[in-house]
Amino acid sequence: MVMDSNGLQTRIERMCIERGLKMTGQRRVIARVLSEAHDHPDVEELYRRASLLDGRISVATVYRTVRLLEENGILERRDFGGSRARYETTGEGDHYHLIDVESGQVVEFTHADHAELLRRITAELGFDLVSHRLELFARRLPDVPEEQTTQVAQTQRKGRSRP
Amino acid sequence: MVMDSNGLQTRIERMCIERGLKMTGQRRVIARVLSEAHDHPDVEELYRRASLLDGRISVATVYRTVRLLEENGILERRDFGGSRARYETTGEGDHYHLIDVESGQVVEFTHADHAELLRRITAELGFDLVSHRLELFARRLPDVPEEQTTQVAQTQRKGRSRP
């Protein structure tokens, strides 16, 4: 069994092995970086983080690895409007992204049945939905205190909501 | 007064003049190409079309022009997943895009109140919606004959529906 920073195999490493991918030192490092990433890093950033753990990794390898992982359904490529592609691990549950146009910060959220709605729209147009992309670009509202007004049940912020 | 292919000023040219942009020969050609484009061309394609009308245009000029037009709210940049940015003229009414993953063909459609829904979602998250992006990637269904089943009123294909 291969280990993460705490001596445990990372989830991504496990997935790689399941798929029969050769686990090199570099891949292990990248897998660990990805497993520990709770944001949406681009290749540059992944390379930076990986390099801290192991200086013998090249950007080319990071590029090749993210592509490989994407092709194997382990990673998903995102485009939040910047010039570079960003990545997040698959299977954290369906969610969308809201990008704070001021800070660049990304907020994940879920919205019940949105995918179903889109599937219906697609069907009406005579198509079968393969995938979709929904991104909201928004500006933080002046912090209204903890007094909820119309809480519409469907929308839900993902993850630890207040740090 | 400047003329389009039929001797009339194009809509885009008019908008440029309104905004006080200097109308050079190249811009006139690009404006005409854009006015006549009913698809979502990328810079390469715009350059190709413009070059047919006037061989003395450089790609750099096309790049500078689309940027200028975008900054002036005349054009909108789109990203349909390919490697290059694509453009369409502003103000044809709000609509979304469905990209046929097989052919690359883009189908425009409207969906009543979708923007309003997204605005509500955004507000629930404590943000103010600035802009959003929604793209459907889909595969054409085997052509079911002209017998509509559940026609959900909201979705509507834009433009000439069957060529």
Add this chain to the structure above:
DNA sequence: TTAACTGCAAAATGTTTGCTTCCGA
């Protein structure tokens, strides 16, 4: 052993820019 992987540097791609010349208002 050997097919797959890596590093490196070069190349490919899409886009922007510096500079000189040109031209529209």
Add this chain to the structure above:
DNA sequence: TCGGAAGCAAACATTTTGCAGTTAA
């Protein structure tokens, strides 16, 4: 006239690739 615009090529930024050496299975 003269400031913005065009052409050209060089610069950029991101990503891919060819090749020769390395390594996991």
